[in-house]
Amino acid sequence: MYEFKNELTMSKSGFLFDHSSGQTYTLNPTGKLIFEKMQEGLDDEAILSTLIEEFEVEAHIARRDLEDFIRQLKEMGVI
């Protein structure tokens, strides 16, 4: 389970708004999906299987990218 630092709103197009800082972000469709699954409370393994189900991607690539993505969210102070 990931904890989000602030209240965040995501638009349909992947535009993310942080209510307390006013900071904005853009996520691509894959990033948006992962983000939504995190908000739903899924853990890494569950998110990974969603990715593999929905996209044409090999598991090891998806795993590496997911780790990279989560690290970015941490670095940006989103989670």
Next chain:
Amino acid sequence: MPKQKYIKPIIIRHASAGMANKFGRPLTAIPTQRIEGIQIQELAANYGSPLFVLSVRELRQRYRELHRAFANRYPNFQIAYSYKTNYLKSVCSILHQEGAWAEVVSGFEYDIARDLGMPGNQIIFNGPYKKRDELKRAFIDGAIVNIDNYDELNVIESLADELGKTLEIGVRLNMNLNNPPWYKFGFNVESGQAYDVVRRAQSSGKVKVVGLHIHAGTYIDDLTIYQKAAAGILQFYQSIRNQLGVTLKYWDLGGGFASRNTLHWAYLPGEQTCPSYSQYADAISSTLMSIGLPPNEMPRLFIEPGRALVDEPFSLITKVVAEKRLPSGQRAVILDAGMNILSSVQWYKYGIQTVQDSGTMVEDTVLYGGLCMNIDVLNANVSLPQVRFGEYLLIPHVGAYNLSQSWQFIFLKPAVIAIEDGEVKVIKRAETREIVQAAEELPDDFRF
């Protein structure tokens, strides 16, 4: 239900809060899949990566356009291609097929031209260091020799004695045209040095000044520099004509014309700032034509373009060999091509094109070359979509100086292919270890 195409997940933080988002398709995200109609992936699979690719059509077209721009404005005009820019035999030979003469700056380059079959009287021999035996051969062949310094003039005068005839020479001039001015080469006009050398040469009876040469710099996108150079050479000719009785056979305005690459310190992209061939031709010929001689008495006009002819017809195919994230959060991509084969990266902020469709969302990325050296950066900041390990990128406009200046360092040099009418020809095979070590010896005493 078919699965969706996968693109690596990314999040981009906008530079300032509330800034407009980055949708829309940036140029780097529009894949360039083919060169001259042939799939880039297929070329890399067949000839390896990295790979230099020449569009022969574009090279011929650029020559023809440049020639036409000047020939339409000046009666007696000739291009001499600057060999140093790229002296692959095929490149020189294609340009000679189109009508170019050769401009060389060493005995080595002179030999390349002669070996290709260029007659001596279609070779211009320039440069600050020409050896005595090279000069001798050039004069015997009837080559055009532009002198750089007094020591060279002394050598040529002694050759005149040896050969028993008066030798015709051109004099390279320098003037205060740009910042910093190119004072290394030739004789200075403003200080009177250039006038003195012409007087001294004429008075000896051993040589005869028949040409004037100036080459003010490289990547000159300021047309006024050419106007000033032309005005300066014209005025200098009027003074040596009136006072020393010199009649010129030619004046040579050198090279230096820009290509559509972008310099690191440029504010606007090269595509927008690079003058057209016609603008260069106007700047030079309108000034020279004002001398008011009848067309048949006009000295022949030479130019010595390098970059402006060969930069754009070449591209480099390169492969992504790794991706990483820097502590700053910036994405880094490592390529199989480095500054060892792309020396002009010192001057140019090269454009980068994707080959595969990697999605529309771009991220600021630093592109590293594959050398194990910290300075090997090909682009410190380019907006790139999510290119991945094993995918190809294309770097356009790489034909000038990179091939002739490439260093054999850490990796072997890649192959060069040429495409014309859908046919691929190898014009330089990839280097092998045997080629690199061919001149080496390992004395027995040093074996273990």
